[in-house]
Amino acid sequence: MDLAYYPGCSLYQSAKLYNHQTKLVFGILDLKLKELEDWSCCGATSAGKINDFMAVALPARNLGIAENSGLSELVIPCSACYSRTMVAQKQLQDFPLLKNEINIELSKKVKGNIKISSALDVLRREIGGSRFNAMTLEKLEGYKPACYYGCMNTRFPYDVSISENVENPQSMETVLEAIGVKAVDWNYKTLCCGASSVIYNTECALDLMAKIMGDALARGADCLVVNCPMCQMNMESQQDQYCKKHDIKERLPVYFITELVGMALGLSKEELQPGDDLFITGMNWTDLCGDSV
Amino acid sequence: MSTQPYKFDPHAADIFTREVAARSGQKINSCYQCKRCAAGCPVAEDTGMVTPNRLIRMVVLGDIESALTNKLTWKCLFCHTCGTRCPNNIKTGRIADTLKKMALDAGIDPQQPEYKNFHRAFFHYSLRHGRINEIGMMGEFQLRNMWDHLKKRNYVAIISEIMSKSTLAWKMFKQKRLHLSFHSSKGRDEISRLYKKSSGRKWI
Numbered sequence: 001m002d003l004a005y006y007p008g009c010s011l012y013q014s015a016k017l018y019n020h021q022t023k024l025v026f027g028i029l030d031l032k033l034k035e036l037e038d039w040s041c042c043g044a045t046s047a048g049k050i051n052d053f054m055a056v057a058l059p060a061r062n063l064g065i066a067e068n069s070g071l072s073e074l075v076i077p078c079s080a081c082y083s084r085t086m087v088a089q090k091q092l093q094d095f096p097l098l099k100n101e102i103n104i105e106l107s108k109k110v111k112g113n114i115k116i117s118s119a120l121d122v123l124r125r126e127i128g129g130s131r132f133n134a135m136t137l138e139k140l141e142g143y144k145p146a147c148y149y150g151c152m153n154t155r156f157p158y159d160v161s162i163s164e165n166v167e168n169p170q171s172m173e174t175v176l177e178a179i180g181v182k183a184v185d186w187n188y189k190t191l192c193c194g195a196s197s198v199i200y201n202t203e204c205a206l207d208l209m210a211k212i213m214g215d216a217l218a219r220g221a222d223c224l225v226v227n228c229p230m231c232q233m234n235m236e237s238q239q240d241q242y243c244k245k246h247d248i249k250e251r252l253p254v255y256f257i258t259e260l261v262g263m264a265l266g267l268s269k270e271e272l273q274p275g276d277d278l279f280i281t282g283m284n285w286t287d288l289c290g291d292s293v
Numbered sequence: 294m295s296t297q298p299y300k301f302d303p304h305a306a307d308i309f310t311r312e313v314a315a316r317s318g319q320k321i322n323s324c325y326q327c328k329r330c331a332a333g334c335p336v337a338e339d340t341g342m343v344t345p346n347r348l349i350r351m352v353v354l355g356d357i358e359s360a361l362t363n364k365l366t367w368k369c370l371f372c373h374t375c376g377t378r379c380p381n382n383i384k385t386g387r388i389a390d391t392l393k394k395m396a397l398d399a400g401i402d403p404q405q406p407e408y409k410n411f412h413r414a415f416f417h418y419s420l421r422h423g424r425i426n427e428i429g430m431m432g433e434f435q436l437r438n439m440w441d442h443l444k445k446r447n448y449v450a451i452i453s454e455i456m457s458k459s460t461l462a463w464k465m466f467k468q469k470r471l472h473l474s475f476h477s478s479k480g481r482d483e484i485s486r487l488y489k490k491s492s493g494r495k496w497i
Contacts, residue, residue, distance in 0.1 A: 009419075009424050009425035009426075009427075009476075010425075010427075012424070012472075012474070012476055013425075013426065013427050013470075013472040013474070014427055014465070014470040014471075014472070016472070038478050038479050038480050039478065039480075040419075040423040040424060040478040040480040040481065040484060041419035041423065041424050041425050041478070043416065043419060044415065045371050045412075046411070046412040046413075046415035046416045046419075047416050047419075048371075048387075048390055049390050049393050049394065049412040049416075050394070050412055050413060050416045051416070051488070051491055051494075052316075052394075052494075053487070053490070053491035053494050054416070054420075054484075054487065054488060054491055057484075057487045057491070058419070058484065061480055061483060061484065061487075101490070102487065105483055105486045105487050105490065106483055106487075107483060151370075151371075151372040151373065151374075154377075155372065155373035155374065155376065155377045156373065157371070157373055157376065157384050157386055157387050158384075159382070166377055190374075191335060192335045192370050192372035192374070194335075194370065195370060195372075196411065196415075197368070197370055199407070199411055199431075199434075199461075200405070200407035200408055200410075200411045201339075201368055201407075201408070203339075204336055204339040204368065207339075208335055233470065236468075237464065237465065237468050237470065
């Protein structure tokens with residue numbers, strides 16, 4: 001099945017690993033990802049703080065490209081891009097005059113009818129029909145992850161309909177159960193990690209991250225599983241800082257959901273977390289493997 | 294904290310509330326101060342207990358100075374815990390965003406320039422190139438900060454910025470998250486036409 005794919009800016013740089021793993025895992029599940037041609041930045045949370053019109057127009061441009069590609073579903077792994085695109089689609093539906101104004105300038109016009117899914121939505125849908133090798137599932141025995149969703153998957157600045165429980169989301173738990181991993185139940189599944197405020201309001205963000213870590217550890221988790229690249233970066237790259245600040249001795253690895261799913265599908269650690277050069281030199285997936293995925 | 298009682302002007306309060314409500318799209322007058330938002334706000338302790346319900350109260354009372362300079366307006370994480378739990382569906386994160394924009398329009402700077410510079414750097418960088426390159430965006434963020442510190446002759450802040458961001462860059466490099474690649478989008482022409490169309494628009 002062919003899906004339109006919008007990676008977003010962070011999946012090309014600090015979250016390149018997520019891009020790599022998503023393409024690998026989706027390839028094995030027989031889902032061909034067609035990256036949007038000449039996609040542009042969605043504006044993330046910053047656009048709305050400067051200019052409301054552009055906060056809708058920037059994702060609208062990508063929606064136009066997706067719809068004009070002829071595909072019926074758009075997959076967006078990054079939670080911020082997913083949130084902004086969902087909100088923009090709903091606002092374009094609710095305000096047709098705004099849609100017309102934006103469409104005047106776009107070469108690929110938006111109609112507003114494409115289905116938008118996060119990478120996790122697609123995984124949840126497709127994982128049930130997969131058959132797993134007992135040997136690969138054995139590798140996952142003993143993992144006790146705490147599934148961390150963050151803000152942008154479940155809470156939106158505009159009323160959009162999602163098929164997820166806002167206070168106690170279960171998508172990652174469902175996917176993990178399908179591959180034989182039981183996630184721990186814990187309190188801070190959706191507590192904000194501070195996101196980009198770690199750059200300009202560091203201390204507050206570190207306190208929030210320490211709260212998340214503290215509860216995950218108290219519930220006996222041995223790793224965190226996330227589907228948002230910002231959360232993954234914060235929880236992992238700042239771990240020493242916030243743990244030292246709050247006297248937390250343990251450290252937990254922070255995996256993307258695609259990593260555990262990839263292991264269940266038979267991929268090795270090396271394939272899922274390839275060597276350093278892939279990410280330092282800026283090589284991309286097609287350089288390595290051509291168009292086979 | 295002011296020691297003088299606040300002088301309430303119902304006419305001015307009405308105008309301010311209507312403007313904030315129109316720009317943010319939120320039904321500000323529906324708030325009945327139940328404080329479900331306050332209980333969930335992750336930055337409440339950091340803002341000196343200015344919680345979302347207090348922010349709404351400032352707007353309703355027409356206290357423009359407090360509304361535009363309090364800590365929650367700038368430190369709000371836009372996590373929407375408040376908006377999701379509000380029984381009247383008031384998304385206070387959007388009210389905080391609107392107040393940020395109104396403060397910038399009025400020339401009111403947050404105490405620390407980083408609060409406005411980060412989002413400005415992100416937004417303008419993305420308009421210029423079509424996509425965000427993290428090093429370039431952070432570089433622009435730093436230049437804007439330095440300029441603001443220089444204007445106030447705050448040399449200590451400049452030195453501490455250089456040191457903290459160099460540490461951050463080195464840490465990202467060690468974790469293989471620092472990428473020297475450059476990507477851009479040809480769509481920046483369309484985007485810049487849309488941006489020209491948007492200038493001066495306050496009510497979307």
